[in-house]
Amino acid sequence: MKNIILLSLILLLLISASCNTTEPPPPDGEKPTLELKLEDVSCTEAWIELRTTNLQLPATITIKQYNPTGDTVTQNIILSNADSLLYIDSLLPNQTYKFQSIIQPISQSEEVKSNELQVTTLTPTSQEFTWQAYSWGMHSSSEIRDIAIIDENNIWCVGEIFMNDSLGNPEPSCYNAAHWNGQSWELKKIKTNACGGVDYPPIKTIFAFSMDDILFAHIDGSISHFNGVEFRNDCSLITQLDGSANKIWGISQTDFYVVSGNGFIAHYQNGNWQKIESGTDINFRDIYGSVNKDNNELEIIALASNSGLNQRKKIVRIKDQSVETLPDSGLADYLSTLWFISGRKYCIGGQGYYESETFGPVWERDNTIPQFHITSIRGAGLNDIVLGGSFGLLMHYNGVSWMNYAYISALYFDVITRVTIKGNTIVAAGFKGSKAVILIGKR
Numbered sequence: 001m002k003n004i005i006l007l008s009l010i011l012l013l014l015i016s017a018s019c020n021t022t023e024p025p026p027p028d029g030e031k032p033t034l035e036l037k038l039e040d041v042s043c044t045e046a047w048i049e050l051r052t053t054n055l056q057l058p059a060t061i062t063i064k065q066y067n068p069t070g071d072t073v074t075q076n077i078i079l080s081n082a083d084s085l086l087y088i089d090s091l092l093p094n095q096t097y098k099f100q101s102i103i104q105p106i107s108q109s110e111e112v113k114s115n116e117l118q119v120t121t122l123t124p125t126s127q128e129f130t131w132q133a134y135s136w137g138m139h140s141s142s143e144i145r146d147i148a149i150i151d152e153n154n155i156w157c158v159g160e161i162f163m164n165d166s167l168g169n170p171e172p173s174c175y176n177a178a179h180w181n182g183q184s185w186e187l188k189k190i191k192t193n194a195c196g197g198v199d200y201p202p203i204k205t206i207f208a209f210s211m212d213d214i215l216f217a218h219i220d221g222s223i224s225h226f227n228g229v230e231f232r233n234d235c236s237l238i239t240q241l242d243g244s245a246n247k248i249w250g251i252s253q254t255d256f257y258v259v260s261g262n263g264f265i266a267h268y269q270n271g272n273w274q275k276i277e278s279g280t281d282i283n284f285r286d287i288y289g290s291v292n293k294d295n296n297e298l299e300i301i302a303l304a305s306n307s308g309l310n311q312r313k314k315i316v317r318i319k320d321q322s323v324e325t326l327p328d329s330g331l332a333d334y335l336s337t338l339w340f341i342s343g344r345k346y347c348i349g350g351q352g353y354y355e356s357e358t359f360g361p362v363w364e365r366d367n368t369i370p371q372f373h374i375t376s377i378r379g380a381g382l383n384d385i386v387l388g389g390s391f392g393l394l395m396h397y398n399g400v401s402w403m404n405y406a407y408i409s410a411l412y413f414d415v416i417t418r419v420t421i422k423g424n425t426i427v428a429a430g431f432k433g434s435k436a437v438i439l440i441g442k443r
Helices: 006-016 406-412
Strands: 033-041 046-053 059-066 072-079 083-088 096-103 117-120 130-136 143-151 154-161 175-180 185-188 203-210 213-218 223-226 231-234 247-252 255-259 265-269 272-276 284-291 298-306 312-319 322-325 335-341 345-350 352-356 374-381 384-389 394-397 402-404 415-422 425-432 435-442
Touching (some): 046 096, 046 117, 130 406, 154 425, 154 435, 255 284, 345 384, 352 374, 384 425, 394 406
Antiparallel strands (some): 096 117, 130 435, 154 175, 374 384, 384 394, 415 425
16 A cells, blocks of 8 residues: 555656756845645645745755654655645545645755645545435336436436326336426426437436536437426437437536547537547547646546447547547456546546546556446545446445445346435436336435
């Protein structure tokens, strides 16, 4: 396992020093300065920015970590950039640490110290949830495929639910959505413009920006927008899309992305669709985006993977209508889902669960997770992550450890196809036999 702080820190600094040029000494009389600023913190990690001025580089910096137990850990590092991000791990949750950087300039007798930075790690989130299950389906095969939590009293689930009519006869068209109002579920049929010849096709995925701004992607390739009052259906994507949108991620209803089969990626912006060449024919299964706190840049990543005998994978970062292939060494060939906080933690699931602080090149597999296929990962923070998968696999990470809820979830699911978390609410959805199932957990 990782030692107290600075193996990871040193590696990160060496990476940031790829352009290792020696800077000239500062003019006489300009004293070097050091400053520490907290960028982010989890239960066991801290990201600290080290800023310097008037410092001849490379330089040796002493980092002191004052632990809550009263002892001090000291480590020297070689600094090659004026500003660097320090990654510190192996901290204890809900504890206060102090950090300080120190340098002994060659041309001066006295040492230069930074500010003393106080860092309090996060408290692990509660893993005490109460659960309530709901199921539907009277004929054919019903399934929930995706979820959007607006808040605990406003939840949408989409898929296909086959029910009987008032006379007990099978209804020919399915319910393709269900809405939770905090007290009960209402099954809904969201109508399209019959773009694919069917008025009420099943819905593959959903993405909600707010309670009155929600996108629904039907399996016929059309997308419906809900404005809080009515639904408006758009068939324009069908002319480009090979099948239906597998997942949606976006900033607003006028700026979002869809991914689908055969390597399809499209960007919808201000009323126009633009196809993005992905360089692959592999099926894209998930897409997610996050703003990097260090540089304020939006990072969007899409994951593609094929199952069966022809197992292949490809992970791309989308930027400026083009893609960059990302490292996938160490990952299984069959992958289904990803979630991340940009620059902090990247999580990938499929045939195993994997994590990285920098999106590779090294992926660490967590072998404490049961060896079932992982279909979905979503999080509300570094200390609030949930995953779901086959055989009713349902787990929550509180920043320190994983809790397995198989004692309840395996009773209701054959497969959890989608799971998400917001605030104090977890929603897992999927199917058992021919019935669609939803499980709500509240803490």
